[in-house]
Amino acid sequence: MWDVDGAKLGTSLKGSEQCVPLSIAFNPDGQTIAAGCATHAAMIMMWNVRKGSELARPL
Structure with missing residues (x-):
């Protein structure tokens, strides 16, 4: 992600897994x-914004 302020x-x-x-x-x-994500049909990925770590894949 891009830091707009900095x-x-x-x-x-x-x-x-990769997510496009x-x-x-x-x-x-x-x-x-x-x-x-386009990589897998019906896949959603969620991340913690500050850490960049994956949180969940609801689908």
Whole structure:
């Protein structure tokens, strides 16, 4: 993710599988990001924004 305030690369999102995002959404509190992935049919991945660590795969 890009750090807009610092104009530099911020946190990288990590996961056990690659995700080519088709859509991305932030939780309103700014702590979680979710992506609908093109790599696997009907797969959604969620990450902790600050740590870049994978949180869940609801589908």
